[in-house]
Amino acid sequence: MFNRELKKGSAEFLILSLIEARPRHGYDIGKLIEARSKGRIQFRIGSLYPILCRLEDRNLIAGRWVEKAGERRRRFYRLTPVGRKYLAAQRGIWDEFVLTINHVVRPDHA
């Protein structure tokens, strides 16, 4: 639903925030984004997977294989300490960005 560029720019932010509370596997992350955005943001596996790889490259997240009884093993991703700091910074930037845009487009609400 949203502009492709908007989605692309916020993808990392979304992923990081969703695994802040607990580790999740790749498909779960995509489903959670879709669910919380009420279907307005959807990521296919082919789009989400490379982003996870990039985040892992930058040591913002760390993946590990987890095997549960009766299930095939899945790769879960967790937030690293560096990722935690990055997420906090991104939240701040995002809040300020939204505020600034609102100031411009809705000056009577500033």
Add this chain to the structure above:
Amino acid sequence: MPDWPQYVRQNLRMSGSRVEREAEVIEELGQQLEDAYAEALNRGLSPSQAEAAAKRHIADWSALAKQVERSRRGRESAMSTLQNRAEDRGIATLGNFSLFTGSMQDIRYALRMLRNSPGFTIVAVLTLSLGIGANTAIFSMVNGILLRALPYVQPAQLYSINEFIPQLSAYGPRLPVTGGNFLAWKDESHAFSAMALIDAEGSSLLGMGRPQWLYGAGVTPELFSILGVQPAMGRAFLSTNGIYGGQSEVILTNQLWHEQFHFDPNILGKVVKLGDSNMTIVGVLPPNFAFPRILPHDPQYFAPFQWTRWTSRPGISAHNYCVIARLKPGFTPKEAKAQLDAIEARIAQKDSGGKFDMNAVVTPLKMEIVGAMQEALWMLEIAAALVLLIVCANLANLVLARNTKRVREVALRSAFGAGRWRVVRQFVTETLALAVAGGCLALVVAKLGLWLLVRNAPVGIPRVDEIRLDSTVLSFTLAITVLAALIFGLLPSLRVTRGRLYEQLKSSGPTTSTSKQGARLRTTLVIAEVALCAALLPACLLLVESLRHVVQANEWMDEDHVITANLVVRVPVSKNATDADFLRAFNERNRILSDIEERVRVLPGVENAGFTSTVPLEGGGWGDAINFQEIPLPEQEQPSGEFRFASPGYFSAVGLPIVEGQFFTEADRTQPVVVISQSVARNVLHERNPLGTHVDCSHFEGPKQKWCRVVGVVADVRAEADKNPLLVAYFPLWINSELTESLVVRTRMNPRSATREIREAIWSADPDLAIPQEKTLRTILASNEAPRRYETSLVVLFAMCAALLAMLGLYAVVAYSVTQRGHEIGVRIALGAQRSDILRLILGQGVRMVLIGVAIGIATALGMTQLMASELFGVTAHDPLTFLGVAAALMLVAVAACYIPARRATCVDPITALRCE
């Protein structure tokens, strides 16, 4: 259900990735597609619809492949897998950490690994502490004695000046200075800002109970300002002191003020009787003042040097004094020497008409004091260093063997991305931890070792009070600790990180190539240890052999019942004394000496008594040319020897046997006679019959005569225990005597009670005669041999440690090799090899290593022993028996060390060995 991993594999083409990494990507993507498929089914779609819905998740496979390949994930997925597994097992991971956090992790991990191997850790720490501790102790001595600056102002500018006469080189490379020459230097040389002359003297302190003998120094006034020291109380000497007729003043050392005057606060201005002079105390030196050790005894007082027309005459004679000078800024020692040499040449030309040359010898004062110790100390330092190297080699072998069990761990670390140097850093951290623990314990070992070394140090070793564990020594300890860690840690670490990763991960233990290369390195280390040991042992044996020869050469002096006492019998003469006055004083001195001898001779238990100007092994005496009337030679070619002045009773009292002819007796009083030593007869007279020849004795105090007739030849004596025999001519006391004559008494009584009686006998003849410490011949011999015994004991200790460690290392390597080759030995036995074949195989391995090590070590020793040639006595630096003996002994001990593991190898059960494989 569709095979989603297969689907991904078919579509995702990742070029250049490793198999394991691609598999991970495929697995994950397959899993996600499966989740999408399952979810679509749950929504109610049919299987084919669900499959299509899942497949729609990835439209552009090539773009996906490129993006994944670009990421590190694509390249290193296997690393993450292993990293995660390793984290689960608690193995320290090596990810993107900063240097500091990585180092802290390394340290924590190292400590954990060492805690898990207590046996290895304890052995390593203990052996390291001994090796490092020994080096620290010896370096403390080297630092305190050789390296630390002298405790004076600008000590690098202080020099000792001596003289050298090439034609009289037999007296040594440095002679004391003539007083008149010193005055000429002071007047004519500009290279020194100040010069001071020092004369060793002694006096009886009278008027305070029994006379006390004090060692002192007659000095020119500049001495204290040259050294940069001022009296703590009172003042130094004025510049007028010492000039003819100067005041009789004295400056005390702090110790003398304490011992004789009990820190009397009113000491200044007090008059004390020293010998026949009344001296006013004008100063007391500070408690921390240490006079440079250039005199035979540390002075207890200082008096102005009294110039006379004799002492101020320049020339080539009366070389009696020490000189200390401060070099002027801008001048080099070479330039200073050149100036002095010009003055010396002029004096020599004037005094001898060109027959003799004379040069100045300018030596840094520190070298003058400690130079004789240099060779011995550096040799000890080398011995200690060799022991530490052997310790490191042994530990390297231990670490190597230990590391072969950690090859898989290294492979895991490398697989998850740790670079080689990162892994090496971890291993080196472990060895550093060992080395630091060993280094800390080494300080305790060093403290104890130092206490023992200093406590047992022979009396003559200079600057012993400067030996301590200071910041320089601690820095040295730290440096060798780190060096030791690198030596025994780096090599095995590099070795274990060199293997191929895939093979190591695949195998359950070290690969064949790793084993072979590890065995080669272990062998090399053992060869190195044996070589170091073989380099040190010949030096040790040569020193032991030298000591044996020294003891043998002087064993005639090992007498507890011969007591000596140096007596200074001073008969005062006025400053304007005539020759007749001097003769009167000479006769009076001889009368006193004869009186003392007679009173001592009649004491119960005394077998014989006599006087001599110099007791054997108490240094040199009156050096002069021994000139025979029958062998006329130019002055500069006459043999240099020693004149000694003795009473007839001396020879039997001291135990010197007559070889030819007879001793002089009282009946010879009207005859000018002399007795010569065996060396003179052998080296100067050669085949000529010595009895009846005549020696020049024209320049003595007594009745004037030109030639003295040789009446006897006595056995040789030495100036020091490990020097060659002197050329000595003994003249009777009635021809000449010295100011200091030594009483020698042979008694049957216990030496302690005999000494009391001898003192009383001396004081009955002259109550003002102070008696310095009496010594037996055995004491003189022991103190003479003490430095050599001390040095030899330490070298022997180090050599024995080196040999023990090297043989333990050899045993450990052979034993380990037997363990590693268990299967091979089992196969050999199964195929028919006899037990003796196995024994030969294993022994042969050990003997081969030792042979190579011994060959290298002996070759090195040939060079090393040449450097210590001056320390040897009675044996050459390349004594073939010594070297052969060392080689044979090492081989024997090596065979013994290899025998136990070799015997164990013959007991291998082939069935068990084959089954274990």
